Structures are given as C-alpha cells and as structure tokens.
Amino acid sequence: MSEKLRLPAEDNFASELKALAAGDGHRPPGWALTPRQVVTYLMGGKAADGTAITPKYVGDKRLIETAVATLATDRALLLLGVPGTAKSWVSEHLAAGITGDSTLVIQCTAGTDENQIRYGWNYAQLLAHGPSREALVATPLMRAMEGGKLCRFEELTRMGSDVQDTLITVLSEKMMPIPELNTAVYAQRGFNIIATANNRDKGVNELSSALKRRFNVVVLPLPDSAAEEVSIVVKRVGEMAQNLDLPAPKNVADEVARVVAIFRELRSGSTEDGKVALKSPSGGLSTAEAIAVMVGGISQATFFNDGKLTPETLASNMIGAVIKDPVQDTAVLGEYLETVLKKKRGFEGYYASLTDLI
Secondary structure (H helix, E strand, O other): OOOOOOOOHHHHOHHHHHHHHOOOOOOOOOOOOOHHHHHHHHHOEEOOOOOEEOOOOOOOHHHHHHHHHHHOOOOEEEEEOOOOOOHHHHHHHHHHHHHOOOOOEEEOOOOOOHHHHOEEEOHHHHHHHOOOOOOEEEOHHHHHHHHOOEEEEEOHHHOOHHHHOOHHHHHHHOEEEEHHHOEEEEOOOOOEEEEEEOOOOOOOOOOOHHHHOOEEEEEOOOOOOHHHHHHHHHHHHHHHHHHOOOOOOOOHHHHHHHHHHHHHHHHHOEOOOOOOEOOOOOOOOOHHHHHHHHHHHHHHHHHHOOOOOOHHHHHHHHHHHHOOOOOHHHHHHHHHHHHOHHHOOOOHHHHHHHHHHO
16 A cells, blocks of 8 residues: 555556556547547446446536547636535546646645746746746646646636636647747647636636636536435545545445435435425535545544444534534524434434534
8 A cells, every 4th residue: 555645546547547548549649548438437337458447437427528528629628516526536537547647736726826827937047047948947737738738727716817817828829928038838739728616615716708718618516316426425435445544334335325315405405305495504515525524434433433433423523514604504403403304214313413512
C-alpha cells in the first residue's frame, strides 16, 4: 500500500488504463485512449483483453458520452451541478483517461488572480536579468497548452469575473500572449479545459456570457433513485475505507440505506411517499456528504466501539452534516425527528441518538 494519502487517478487505475490502451480504435490527437475507451473507463465494462474495468461514475452514460465528445473537439467542457454530484471526480477521471495526467489543476478561489491562471515570475531572475523565458513560472494552464494536455479548473465560479475572463483568449485563440516577452504560447493539439462549477453556494460569481459561449455545459444531477444513491455511497465508502485502512463492518450497506433515506427526505422537502411536506435544512445533504458521514462513522466504530457500526456512531456525524445553521437547521431536524422519523420502523436507533444530540 502506498504511503501517500491519495494517488492521482492515473496511478490508482494504471492497470485498467493500460489494458484499455492496448485496444484498437481512432484516437484524437494527444489522447491516450479512444473516446469509446474513455467512456468504458468511467462507466465500467471490459477491455479488449477481458480486463474488468470498474465503474468510476454511476449515472447516465449519455452525459459522459457528451462530455467525452466535447473534449474531442476544440470546445471546452463545463461540468455543472449542485455540490456533491461528483463533478471533480468525473473531471479527474476524464483527464486521467484522455491524457493520462490529471494533475494539471487550478483550484479557483476568491483570492485567485491572473498570475495563477496565466503565468508568474521568478522575481530573483526577473530583477537580475530582466524579463526572460527562464524567469517565467509556468502555471498548470500554460503547461497543459505546451504539452497538449487537459487543464482542470475546479470551482470556476469561485473566481472573480474579471479573472475568469482571462480564459476567453485562451479558449478562443488557443494561445496565451506574453506581452513582456513580445511572444505567445500556442496550444498543442490535444489541449483543452475541463471546468467544474455550481450555482448553489454563496460567493458564486456568474460566468460572463462571452465565457459561457466557449463552454459546452453538461449538468451532473443528483441520483434519481434511492437505490442508485445507495450503490454509489456503498462503493465509495468501501474504496475510502480501504485507502484509510479501516475495516468495513458487515452492516455498512444496511446503514447506508438508512442514512441515504433520511438525507433524501430532508433534501427533497417531503417524505418518500410524498404524503408529508418537510422543511429542508440550509445544507445540500448531497451524496458526498452521505459518504463523509459513513466514513466518519466507520472510523468512530473502529476506534471507539469495537468495530460495531451503530446509529450512535453515525449520529454525531449526521448532526454535523445536517446542522449548518445552529438555529434554523436544529429546528428543521427536530421537526423531522418528531413528525417522521419517530414513526419509521427500523429507524428507532437514529431517532433516539439524534434526539439526544440536538
């Protein structure tokens, strides 16, 4: 087992990528796999030699096909969705499958400036010798352009609008001017951009219409059915528990189903049968948060409860996921416990544990 806490997708799934790359088919310039093989890598299946390919994304295959087809053109891809819909996960695996390198990433924040997007300077070199290519510090975007690879922009709408528009020239002209050197960097074939964004959180900066036109938008939805969401959570919890060297209790799937059922009802604002309207908490209660609750519960069970995963070990993690606003969300959860969960068979442990904590 690697001593690194987390490996890039291309290292974690190197054997699958190698098996897929051995197959035949037309590859766009700079691509390590064919578009069909990239879809197989994300959705699961078999390589030409019979190697089993594990699914990385559980959802509509057509969305992934659209994303892959977009990246085979000169148009950039924007993965849009509420928090927790696997946008970053899909972005990473697309980059790993297409170019074998998912590490060219720019994490966008309110503090991201143009120098972190375009290029920076080694100021010791700059002061000693003036502007030169040796003094220039390449960003992931510049390295992607020079190497014909994919650059990933995480949470694009976190950046200020003026900084976002730095990308317009790159996306339109496939070049990046360097006026200090009276030159420019021209993108090699295979270069493209994958961006992720959500329009739900506070602090989101809307994309300008000029920038939006240069992206093809693929919306990643929350799972349609409870069964689909449970399967996603069970799969990811198993993978994360293994990476963290945590033994997975036998009843993980049963508890996942209960946690997901609670989250889905609170998230949707109604009970599963649609008979009772509910208030929703301020947080999203996404699939990603259900995964975090389960992993936290497994850790607590391993170290403090003799490995037994119970509602008591999960309850405190659930409280942290549900209650973001101490006043509003506590009232919402309390009402849900008394009007819905108290009467649900099989959820008695969750009702008692959650009630004790709020």
